[in-house]
Amino acid sequence: MTHFGLGALAGPLALSERRSLERSLVRLLAWQEHLGRFPRITSAPDAAPIVSLYAGGRLLGCSFNIEGAPGERLVRAFLSALADSRYGGIGPGDRARLSAQVAYAFEVRRVSFDAARRVLAPGAHGVAIANGGGPPALLVPEVAREHELDAEGMFTALEHKAGAPRHAWRRDGLFLFTTERVVARRAHAPFTARRVEPHEASVRFLAGLVDARGAVAFGREPRTGEDVGSGPMRHGRAAVVVQALATHPAGREAAERARRWLERELRAGLGREPPSDWPDDRAEVAGTLALAKLGGIDVGAPLRELSRHDDVLHAPWHAAQVALALGAETPEKLWRRSVQSLERESRAPWLAMAAVERGDSAVFERIADALAASVRDHGPHRGGVGTGVPELALTAVTLEALQRSDRGPIRRACELLRAFLDEHRILGDLLPEASAPERMQGAFPLTPVHGFLRADVTAHAVLARRGGA
Numbered sequence: 001m002t003h004f005g006l007g008a009l010a011g012p013l014a015l016s017e018r019r020s021l022e023r024s025l026v027r028l029l030a031w032q033e034h035l036g037r038f039p040r041i042t043s044a045p046d047a048a049p050i051v052s053l054y055a056g057g058r059l060l061g062c063s064f065n066i067e068g069a070p071g072e073r074l075v076r077a078f079l080s081a082l083a084d085s086r087y088g089g090i091g092p093g094d095r096a097r098l099s100a101q102v103a104y105a106f107e108v109r110r111v112s113f114d115a116a117r118r119v120l121a122p123g124a125h126g127v128a129i130a131n132g133g134g135p136p137a138l139l140v141p142e143v144a145r146e147h148e149l150d151a152e153g154m155f156t157a158l159e160h161k162a163g164a165p166r167h168a169w170r171r172d173g174l175f176l177f178t179t180e181r182v183v184a185r186r187a188h189a190p191f192t193a194r195r196v197e198p199h200e201a202s203v204r205f206l207a208g209l210v211d212a213r214g215a216v217a218f219g220r221e222p223r224t225g226e227d228v229g230s231g232p233m234r235h236g237r238a239a240v241v242v243q244a245l246a247t248h249p250a251g252r253e254a255a256e257r258a259r260r261w262l263e264r265e266l267r268a269g270l271g272r273e274p275p276s277d278w279p280d281d282r283a284e285v286a287g288t289l290a291l292a293k294l295g296g297i298d299v300g301a302p303l304r305e306l307s308r309h310d311d312v313l314h315a316p317w318h319a320a321q322v323a324l325a326l327g328a329e330t331p332e333k334l335w336r337r338s339v340q341s342l343e344r345e346s347r348a349p350w351l352a353m354a355a356v357e358r359g360d361s362a363v364f365e366r367i368a369d370a371l372a373a374s375v376r377d378h379g380p381h382r383g384g385v386g387t388g389v390p391e392l393a394l395t396a397v398t399l400e401a402l403q404r405s406d407r408g409p410i411r412r413a414c415e416l417l418r419a420f421l422d423e424h425r426i427l428g429d430l431l432p433e434a435s436a437p438e439r440m441q442g443a444f445p446l447t448p449v450h451g452f453l454r455a456d457v458t459a460h461a462v463l464a465r466r467g468g469a
Contacts, residue, residue, distance in 0.1 A: 004128065004175050005136045007048040007066060008105040013180045017045055021074075025100045025184030028078050033095045033186065044070040050103045050140055050179070051077040053084075054433045055094040057223025059146060060087050066135060074102065096186060101432035103140055103181040111176055113155075113166065120151040120176060121380035123448035127154055129162050130173035137162035141179055144449045146433065151380070183429045185437075198425055200250050201442030202462045206241050207254035208439065209455050214261030216241050219454035220443070225436030230277040235269065236288035237456035238262055239295040244459035246296075247466045263297055270302055282306060283315035290318070290325035300329070307334050316341035320350035327357045339363055346370035347385075349394075349401035356404050368405050371398050372413035381448055383420030391447040395420055396460035403464070421461050424448060 013021075020043055027039035050064040051074070063080030065073045078100070082090060090098070105126065111119070120127065123145050128138035139158055143149065149157060159165055196204070209217040209227060216238035218231035231237075242258050245251030266289070269278040279285050286306040289299045306312055307322050308331055319338050323330045335358070338351055342363075347370050355364035374385050375398070385395045399417040402410050426440045431451070434440055443453040444461045 003130065004105070004108050004110075004177075005130050005134060006064065006105055006128070006138065007046070008108045008177065009045060009047045009180055012106070013045065013104070013182070018182050020044075021102055021182040022184045024071075024074060025078070025102060025182070026186070028075070029098055029100055029184065029186045032082055032098070041071040041075050044074040045104055046070045047104045048135075049074045049077045050105075050138075051081045052101045052103070052140070052142065052432060053081045053090065054099045054101070055090070055097050055435075057221075057433050057435050058087065059433065060084070060090050060094060060098075062087075062140075064135070064138075077102070097435070099183060099185045099432050101142075101181055101183045103142075103179040105177045106180045108175055108177040110172060111174055112171075113169070113174055116174055116176060117151055117155075119379050120154060121448070122150055122154055124178060124381070125176045126179060127158055128175045128177065129158060129164075129169050130175065131162065131164075131170075136173075136175065142432070145451055148450050150449070183432045185429070196441070198422070198427060198442065199462065199466060200248055201427060202425065202444070202458055202465075203245060203248040203251040203442070205440070205442040205453075206245055206455065206458055206462065207251045209241065210245075210254040210258045212257075214257035214259075216258050216261070216455060219452055219457075220439065222431055222440055222443075222445070222451040222453055223433050223435060225434065225439040231454070233279055233284055233288060234277050235262060235265055235275075236284070236291040237454070237459075238265075239288070239291035239297070240456040240459040240463070242295040242297075244462035247462060259295065259297065262292060262295070266292055266297065266299060270299075282309055282311035283318040286312045286315075287318035287321045290321040293325040294321075300326070304329060304331075307331050313337045316345065316348065317350065320348055320354055323354035324350055324357060327354075330354070330358070342366065342370075347374050347398075349397040352401040353404070364404070368402055368407075368410055371402055372410050374398070375413045375416050377416060381420065383416035383418075383423075384448075385417070388447075390450075390454060390457050392421070392424060392444045393446075393454075393457040393460045396444075396457070396464040399464040400460070418465065421465055425461070 024041045031039055048064050048066045053061040061081035061084035063077050063084055065077040067076060124141055126140045128136040130136045144154055217227040217229055218234050219228050242255050245255035265275055268275055289303040292299050293303055312319055313334055319334055323338055348367050352364050352367040376382050376384055384391055385398045395417055402414050424444055426443050429437050444458045445451045446454055446457055
C-alpha cells in the first residue's frame with residue numbers, strides 16, 4: 001500500500017502554535033530583507049511545512065521540507081522557497097513586501113480517481129500523487145484559487161507537476177487533503193476586523209467601495225486591493241449595495257451618498273445621454289430599475305412601462321426581479337410568462353420572493369422545493385448552489401428566498417446555505433497573495449476559486465445573512 005509520503009498534522013493547530021509560527025515567519029521575513037543575524041527557530045509542529053512566498057499579488061516561491069527536526073524543516077522550506085525560480089524569482093523590490101504562508105497537510109485521505117472527481121472541492125482540498133518512497137507531487141488548495149481551477153483543472157495541473165499523465169498514476173497513490181495554515185507579513189500588525197462582528201465587517205467593506213461622490217465601485221481586486229470602477233450591470237449591482245449598506249448603522253451614511261449618486265445615474269440612463277456603462281439590453285435595464293426600486297429609488301413609472309416589453313417578458317431572471325419590485329402592480333402577462341418559465345427552469349429565487357409578495361403560496365412552494373433540492377448536501381463545497389460564476393451571489397439570493405418558509409426540509413437547506421456563506425466570508429489574514437488584506441475584510445468572492453470581490457456578491461450575502469441566524 002502506498003503512503004502519503006509527507007508528514008501530516010494529527011490535529012488542528014492550537015492558537016499558541018499559530019502565534020509561534022507567525023512570529024517565526026515574521027523573523028524569517030525580516031532576515032531575508034536585511035541579512036542580519038539568522039533567527040533561531042526551534043519549535044514548529046511535527047509535520048512537513050509547505051511554505052509559499054508572495055509579493056504584489058503574485059506567488060514567487062513555494063517549497064516543502066521533510067528533513068530534520070520540526071523547526072529545521074520550517075527554516076529549510078522557507079529558504080528553498082526563497083530560492084525557487086519557477087515563478088520568476090524574488091527581486092530586490094519584492095523583499096520588503098513579502099508575505100509568507102506555511103501550510104501543513106491535515107485530514108489526508110486516499111481516494112480513487114473516480115471518487116476524487118466527485119468529491120474534490122477546489123479551493124478547499126489539496127491533491128497529491130505519491131511516487132514511490134519519496135515525497136509526493138502535490139498541489140495545495142490555494143492553487144485552485146490562484147489559477148481559478150475546477151476539479152479537472154487541478155488534475156491537469158497535477159499531471160504537469162508529477163510529470164506523468166493520470167493513466168500512469170499509481171492506483172492507490174492519489175490523496176486529497178486539507179491544510180492548517182498561517183499567514184505572516186513583514187509589516188506585522190493585527191487586523192482590526194478580527195474584532196468586528198462579521199455582518200458589520202461586510203457592511204464596512206461595502207462602504208469602502210463608495211467614494212466621496214457616492215459612486216459605487218463594481219468590485220475590488222483581491223491581490224492588489226485596487227477598486228474596479230465599472231462592469232456589466234454596474235448600476236443594478238450598485239442598487240443591491242445601497243440595500244445592504246442600509247442594514248447596519250456603519251453603512252447608512254454611505255448608503256445615502258450612494259443612493260443620491262445612483263438616482264443621478266438612473267436619470268441620465270433613462271435620458272438622452274446615458275452613462276458609458278449603461279446597459280443596451282432592455283431586459284437588463286428593467287432588471288437595473290427593479291433592483292433600484294427595491295433599494296428605495298422611485299423608478300416605478302419607467303419600470304412599469306418596461307414591464308410590458310417583449311424583451312423583458314422573454315428574460316425570466318430579470319422579469320422575476322421586475323415582478324418582485326412591482327408587487328401588486330406587476331402586469332398579469334408578465335406574471336403568467338414568469339410562472340410558465342418554471343417549466344424550463346424551476347430554480348427561480350427572484351420569482352419565489354415575488355410570489356410571496358403576491359401571496360401566491362402555490363408558486364412559492366413549487367419554487368422553494370426546487371431551490372432546496374439544488375443545495376448540495378454533500379461533496380464539494382457543501383451548502384452551495386450551482387458551480388458557476390457567481391456562485392456566492394446565487395447561494396445568497398437562494399437563501400434570501402427560502403428564509404420565507406418555515407417547512408422542515410426548507411429550514412435544513414437554509415442551514416446548509418448559511419454555513420456555506422459563512423465559510424467563505426473573508427475575515428482575518430486568509431489570503432496570503434493579498435497586498436492589502438485589510439481591504440478584504442468582510443468580503444465574499446465570486447466563487448470558492450474565483451477571488452474577484454464583486455460588490456453585489458457581498459451585498460447579496462449581507463442581505464441574506466443580516467439576521468445572523
